[in-house]
Amino acid sequence: MxxxxxxxxxxxxxxxxxxxxxxxxxxxxxxxxxxxxxxxxxxxxxxxxxxxxxxxxxxxxxxxxxxxxxxxxxxxxxxxxxxxxxxxxxxxxxxxxxxxxxxxxxxxxxxxxxxxxxxxxxxxxxxxxxxxxxxxxxxxxxxxxxxHKSFRHKMAAALSHDMRSPLSVVVTAAHILTIGTTPEKTPGIARKILDNGKRLDTMIEELLDALSFNRGPKLPLELSEFDVLKLANAVCSDASVSNDAACSVIGSSLTGYWCQNSLRRALENLVINAGKYGDGNGVQIKIDEAHGRMLLSVHNSGNPIPSDNHEHIFEYLWRDGGIRDKNGWGIGLPFVKSVAESHGGSVAVDSSAASGTTFLIDIPVDCRPFVV
Known part of the structure; x- marks a missing residue:
């Protein structure tokens, strides 16, 4: 399933x-x-x-x-x-x-x-x-x-900051022209106004392009062909040595094109968290494939993540003041999200008292067409 x-x-x-x-x-x-x-x-x-x-x-x-x-x-x-x-x-x-x-x-x-x-x-x-x-x-x-709203806010902030430099040159040069200057300096000042005006025009075009189609920031990835089952077994083996909670892997061999280093780090983050916040009954990694997508999930039983926190746990530096430990810096799950998104996919969480907690990385099996 x-x-x-x-x-x-x-x-x-x-x-x-x-x-x-x-x-x-x-x-x-x-x-x-x-x-x-x-x-x-x-x-x-x-x-x-x-x-x-x-x-x-x-x-x-x-x-x-x-x-x-x-x-x-x-x-x-x-x-x-x-x-x-x-x-x-x-x-x-x-x-x-x-x-x-x-x-x-x-x-x-x-x-x-x-x-x-x-x-x-x-x-x-x-x-x-x-x-x-x-x-x-x-x-x-x-x-x-x-x-899209978040992206627009970020772009607006970046635009207001970056445009100040060429705008300042235009205003200063225009001011010099209004108070008078020597004829031989006028062409140079006018050229500064023209050049920086063009810079502003280019920046506005780039902003409009970005607002009309946003793919968001992506991690730099080095894609290679490998079997994710071998990667999962390696991560699980390391986790079983360093944590009390046993780790197991289910699923079949699945070869695709991903960034091995970043995917390993993402999986390690999820396995470590699952062992840390679970009830000690073990951590399970599952590998599935459907419609050209690889579904890599990590499951633990124990106290669930409150549903109100589902939309926050992937935010950078966010920490829950309730059942979740405050010792972390809130970097691990945002990194997992970045890895999934940079591979052209998504990460999701499913958590309830009856079913336990599962984090799911859902990305294409062959990420080459989706990584720029």
Whole structure:
């Protein structure tokens, strides 16, 4: 399974949940065809980026369809929908209405495939599916908007700072001309005004380009081909030596193109945190692959992260004053986020008392087309 709580199999799920899982590939085949046909800008988005975190969201829906499951809908206990909106802001030229349209097409595809395959949902089950999609739309749009708003604030601050230098030259030179100067100096002063005016024009063009399409800051990466299973086993082996909590790895060999150094550091951060904040019952690394995406997750049991903190834990230097230890500097999780985003993907958290805590790195298997 691909659900964000690192569930390993379909044990304990209802018959309806299992039927929904069995039609996942058909739903996404139908959905992708409609998105590429109907949504402007989607035609040239590569397959792994187009699907991004949606397969995980889909399996969360399947879990929520099981009665008495801790997940009441696909967005409860997790920020996976927000990760979708964040990635759309960074990796595409989408506007908010295109995200809404995607989810509308997702609902339509789900309904059509269910009809075609004879999967019958009760009114209560359809309510779960619809509330999952409606909540995902809100969370995705909120994160998408926050991403662009934050970027605009940063660019405005940088612009106001950087433009002062050429603007100062223009004002000073113009002032000299107004009070009079020797004829032989006039061409040189005018040239300074012209040159710095051109600098300002270039800076404004760059700002407009950045505001119209933002991919955000990225880490410098050195991509190479390697097996992530070997990397996970190495990290787990080191963690088992340095921590009391046992570490285990599940999943199959998966070879792709990533930055081995940064991905190792990100995984080490997650494993160390999982051992530190878990209940001592071990840390589990899981490797999955779906639709050209690698899903690398780290799970621990114990006290959950409060849902109100899910949107803050990836912020630089943020520390929780509650159950989380204050000794850290709040750098590890923001670094994990930077690694995932720089690889053209996302990171998400799923945390509840019933399911424990899972951090999920969801990135393309071959990151070369997404790393500039």
């Amino acid at each position: 691909l659900a964000s709580d690192q569930k390993l199999n379909q044990n304990g799920l209802s018959a309806t949940s299992k039927q929904v899982l069995s039609m996942r590939d058909a739903v996404f085949a139908e959905w992708e065809a409609q998105v590429r046909l109907l949504i402007k800008g989607a035609q040239h988005i590569l397959h792994p980026t187009l699907l991004n975190t949606l397969p995980v969201f889909y399996d969360n829906i399947a879990e929520a369809l099981t009665p008495n499951h801790p997940r009441t809908d696909a967005t409860s206990n997790t920020d996976i929908a927000a990760a979708h909106g964040d990635e759309r802001a960074r990796m595409t030229s989408y506007e908010p209405e295109q995200i809404v349209h995607e989810y509308q097409l997702f609902r339509d595809a789900f309904s059509r495939v269910a009809d075609e395959q004879g999967v019958t949902l009760s009114r209560a089950e359809w309510s779960i599916v619809n509330s999952s999609i409606d909540n995902a739309v809100r969370e995705s749009i909120r994160k998408f908007t926050e991403m």
